[in-house]
Amino acid sequence: MSTDMLWSGWGDPAKAAPLPESVTGLLRDLLGVVPRESGPAELGDIPVAGTPLGDKALRTLAERVGGAENVRTDAESRLRHTRGKSTPDLLRIRAGETDDIPAAVVLPGNHDEVLAVLRVCAELDLAAVPFGGGTSVVGGLAPQGGRLFIALDLRRLDGLTALDEVSRTATLQVGLRAPQAEALLNERGFTLGHFPQSYEWASIGGFAAARSSGQASAGYGRFDEMVLGLTVATPEGTLDTGRAPRSAAGPDLRQLVLGSEGALGVITSVTVRIRPLPQVRIYEGWRFPSFEAGAAALRKLAQDGPRPTVLRLSDESETFIGLAQPDKIGSADPSAAGCMAIAGYEGTAEDTAERREQARKVLLACGGEFAGEEPGERWAHGRYNAPYLRDSLLDAGAFAETLETATFWSNLPVLYDAVRQALTAKLTEAGTPPLVMCHISHVYENGASLYFTVVSAQGEDPVAHWAPVKQAANDAIVEAGGTISHHHGVGTDHRDWFAREIGPVGVRVLQAVKAELDPSGVLSPGILIPIR
Numbered sequence: 001m002s003t004d005m006l007w008s009g010w011g012d013p014a015k016a017a018p019l020p021e022s023v024t025g026l027l028r029d030l031l032g033v034v035p036r037e038s039g040p041a042e043l044g045d046i047p048v049a050g051t052p053l054g055d056k057a058l059r060t061l062a063e064r065v066g067g068a069e070n071v072r073t074d075a076e077s078r079l080r081h082t083r084g085k086s087t088p089d090l091l092r093i094r095a096g097e098t099d100d101i102p103a104a105v106v107l108p109g110n111h112d113e114v115l116a117v118l119r120v121c122a123e124l125d126l127a128a129v130p131f132g133g134g135t136s137v138v139g140g141l142a143p144q145g146g147r148l149f150i151a152l153d154l155r156r157l158d159g160l161t162a163l164d165e166v167s168r169t170a171t172l173q174v175g176l177r178a179p180q181a182e183a184l185l186n187e188r189g190f191t192l193g194h195f196p197q198s199y200e201w202a203s204i205g206g207f208a209a210a211r212s213s214g215q216a217s218a219g220y221g222r223f224d225e226m227v228l229g230l231t232v233a234t235p236e237g238t239l240d241t242g243r244a245p246r247s248a249a250g251p252d253l254r255q256l257v258l259g260s261e262g263a264l265g266v267i268t269s270v271t272v273r274i275r276p277l278p279q280v281r282i283y284e285g286w287r288f289p290s291f292e293a294g295a296a297a298l299r300k301l302a303q304d305g306p307r308p309t310v311l312r313l314s315d316e317s318e319t320f321i322g323l324a325q326p327d328k329i330g331s332a333d334p335s336a337a338g339c340m341a342i343a344g345y346e347g348t349a350e351d352t353a354e355r356r357e358q359a360r361k362v363l364l365a366c367g368g369e370f371a372g373e374e375p376g377e378r379w380a381h382g383r384y385n386a387p388y389l390r391d392s393l394l395d396a397g398a399f400a401e402t403l404e405t406a407t408f409w410s411n412l413p414v415l416y417d418a419v420r421q422a423l424t425a426k427l428t429e430a431g432t433p434p435l436v437m438c439h440i441s442h443v444y445e446n447g448a449s450l451y452f453t454v455v456s457a458q459g460e461d462p463v464a465h466w467a468p469v470k471q472a473a474n475d476a477i478v479e480a481g482g483t484i485s486h487h488h489g490v491g492t493d494h495r496d497w498f499a500r501e502i503g504p505v506g507v508r509v510l511q512a513v514k515a516e517l518d519p520s521g522v523l524s525p526g527i528l529i530p531i532r
Helices: 019-031 055-064 073-080 087-093 111-124 176-186 202-210 254-259 291-304 315-321 349-365 374-381 386-393 409-429 460-481 495-517
Strands: 103-107 126-132 149-154 162-163 171-172 227-234 237-241 266-273 280-288 310-315 339-348 369-372 398-408 433-441 447-456
Touching: 055 103, 055 111, 073 310, 087 386, 087 398, 103 254, 111 126, 111 149, 111 227, 111 237, 111 266, 162 176, 162 315, 176 202, 176 315, 202 266, 227 254, 237 254, 280 291, 280 349, 280 374, 291 310, 291 349, 291 409, 291 433, 291 447, 315 339, 315 433, 339 349, 339 374, 349 369, 349 386, 369 374, 386 398, 398 409, 398 460, 409 433, 409 447, 409 460, 460 495
Parallel strands: 103 149, 126 149
Antiparallel strands: 162 171, 171 266, 227 237, 227 266, 280 339, 280 369, 310 339, 310 433, 398 447, 433 447
16 A cells, blocks of 8 residues: 555556446436546646744654655645545545645654654644545544645654453554554454444544444444543653453543544544454445345344344435445446345354344335345445545546445434435526435444445535535534544534534533643644634
8 A cells, every 4th residue: 555645536546447337327427427627636736835844843743753854845745745545625626726735754663753743733833634544534634724834744753552352452542544453463363343434544643533333333333432542742751551351440531532633632642442353354235225124233233133243225326326336336227116125144153144134024024135146245345435436527527426424213314304404405596406315334222323435516616516515415414413423533624513513512512621631722723623
């Protein structure tokens, strides 16, 4: 794997692929998408002013991180650390917009160096934004408030520092990207079991900071459920949490740090629960006559078992287009109506066979039709490809974006309808009627997530065109009783709706904690927590 993602898109440039003609034709005929007159700017052609940091500040930072080679001020390094990977982020960087470029990229090599950099930032009135894989899609890497800031790139913190085979725990540094972490664990016979769509590029620190949820969450749990301990650097010192798997010693500070998105401190290592490598992995497809019927089947398994390791359901639109099996986009069978569910089983041969057989009985009783292993294997083969598809859609002149939420089972139909209607109405009103697709990808005993994908024509100014649509969708989520984020996080894009969700007292609690840990407001200003 290369060190950096494609600067103007997602992932490995070698994996980018043009859309099939069937898809471009559908975009043209159904949504009125027309190719853009010009492509994105070239990296070397984007004008970038020199760093506003003076020589003394740069020397001081270099002294804290082992040398000048770990403080980068060249245009390319700074551009590659500008914003994240949401569609508006990509459209802006493709247009050459650099108004929120970091003043420098600083690469500490250990916990103490992170502490030292934060102290320097406080002294110099600099902000610092932790940077892991750079995969944020909610404005989590673009601080607000107008201060100069550095991107605190944690890639040098990339070790497996402890593995306890008896307790089945591992301590990982946060700069490890998920494939690196998984490879290190696999060598010892273990797995983390955390495979989000961003898996190929996201970091361990990012998983913790954003409460990530992987595609096998039905079996392995969310990342925040895996975390047993954290070490955190703050401008006021070190916070160590978690000396036992569970404790009644006051409120659990791990839960305060998890999901804090770099606003309260910089996570430098995590101790996580690990599992033995599965002997068997089997994925299969099930077709249901409607989204409602499929959701009822998923609820039955989530509440009464047996619960598969992977359990997801695409609605009618997503199934028809083929997003349920990403490498089959554009080749869906129009006669195959209904909704595709994917069930996956991982574990020992005996346990997998037993759960699969018992789940089969439940799915059949709920009206499911077994579609064989091919749909499941297609999904498993292409499950990390959707962001590449988004890039191809942008290249073709379409607008494509995702958003997600979660709620209790009883409220799921209300939330599903509210968000679909908000997206459809607002984009149609703007003259770009959309295709809105949705799937359930994470299930719990008491509720589930909803993950929406929306595709439309771009409009004259795509970023400005999308802004009121995103606002309408966020309003719909909050008003329909959903959470503003299930696993993407809050960042700046969701911050105001997050404040509505937790209420004014909740906001003041977070502001008070930030004031204690970060009195100078160094860490990620305006991200997650409203600036006082």
